Amino acid sequence: MPSACNVVVLISGSGSNLQALIDSTRASEQPARICAVISNRADAYGLERAQAAGIATRVLDHKAFEGRDAFDAALIEAIDAFAPQLVVLAGFMRILTPGFVRHYAGRLLNIHPSLLPKYKGLHTHQRALEAGDREHGCSVHFVTEELDGGPLVVQAVIPVQTDDSAASLAQRVHEQEHLIYPLAVRWFAEGRLHLGEHGAMLDGQPLPSTGHLFRT
Incomplete structure (x- = not known):
C-alpha cells in the first residue's frame, strides 16, 4: 500500500464536509491525501476552500454535456488523471450512472x-x-x-x-x-x-x- 492514499473529492456546493476532510488530512499521522477537488458547478464555494489549501481543482459543468452518460464519462477521465485510490462524494448533487459506480466499485464513499x-x-x-x-x-x-x-x-x-x-x-x-x-x-x-x-x-x-x- 502506498505511503499516502490519494483521494479525489467531488462537490457541488459550499464544501463544509470537504473542509473537515482537509483539516483532518493536515494531521501528520493521517495517511489520506486529497489530490484534487472536482465540481460540476463553477460557483461552488468548496473550490475556494480547496484552492486555499493548495489542492488542485477542476470544474466540469454537467450542462455542457449531452446527458448523464457523457458527463460521467468525462468525469471518470478527470478523476482518473489524478490516479486516486478513493473517490469521496461531499455534497455532489448528481445521480451517478451505473457505469460510473461500477468503475469505482469498492472505492467510492458518500455521506x-x-x-x-x-x-x-x-x-x-x-x-x-x-x-x-x-x-x-x-x-x-x-x-x-x-x-x-x-x-x-x-x-x-x-x-x-x-x-x-x-x-x-x-x-x-x-x-x-x-x-x-x-x-x-x-x-x-x-x-x-x-x-x-x-x-x-x-x-x-x-x-x-x-x-x-x-x-x-
Missing part, C-alpha cells in the same frame, strides 16, 4: 444526512421531524447502484430535541458529519476498511448492517 436506510433522498431533517423520530443522524456508506443504498460504514446518532426545527437538526447533524466522514476516509486510507463480497469490512471483520454506530 447522507439521515440514519439510512431511513430517508433516502432529500429533505431528511424535515422528514425525521414529521415522523416524530426520537433519533436522527448521518451515515457514511459505500456507493452502489442503489441510490443511498450501499453498505453502511459508520453512523452518528443524535437525539431529536422537542424544540428542534429542520434547521437546528441540520446544524447538529452537520457537526457529526464532520467527525465521521474523516474517520471513514482514514480507515480506508489505513487499509482497515474495504468493501467485501457481503458488505463493508473493518479490520477483516464484517460491519453490522447499521455500520459502526456512534451515539451522542
Whole structure:
C-alpha cells in the first residue's frame, strides 16, 4: 500500500464536509491525501476552500454535456488523471450512472444526512421531524447502484430535541458529519476498511448492517 492514499473529492456546493476532510488530512499521522477537488458547478464555494489549501481543482459543468452518460464519462477521465485510490462524494448533487459506480466499485464513499436506510433522498431533517423520530443522524456508506443504498460504514446518532426545527437538526447533524466522514476516509486510507463480497469490512471483520454506530 502506498505511503499516502490519494483521494479525489467531488462537490457541488459550499464544501463544509470537504473542509473537515482537509483539516483532518493536515494531521501528520493521517495517511489520506486529497489530490484534487472536482465540481460540476463553477460557483461552488468548496473550490475556494480547496484552492486555499493548495489542492488542485477542476470544474466540469454537467450542462455542457449531452446527458448523464457523457458527463460521467468525462468525469471518470478527470478523476482518473489524478490516479486516486478513493473517490469521496461531499455534497455532489448528481445521480451517478451505473457505469460510473461500477468503475469505482469498492472505492467510492458518500455521506447522507439521515440514519439510512431511513430517508433516502432529500429533505431528511424535515422528514425525521414529521415522523416524530426520537433519533436522527448521518451515515457514511459505500456507493452502489442503489441510490443511498450501499453498505453502511459508520453512523452518528443524535437525539431529536422537542424544540428542534429542520434547521437546528441540520446544524447538529452537520457537526457529526464532520467527525465521521474523516474517520471513514482514514480507515480506508489505513487499509482497515474495504468493501467485501457481503458488505463493508473493518479490520477483516464484517460491519453490522447499521455500520459502526456512534451515539451522542
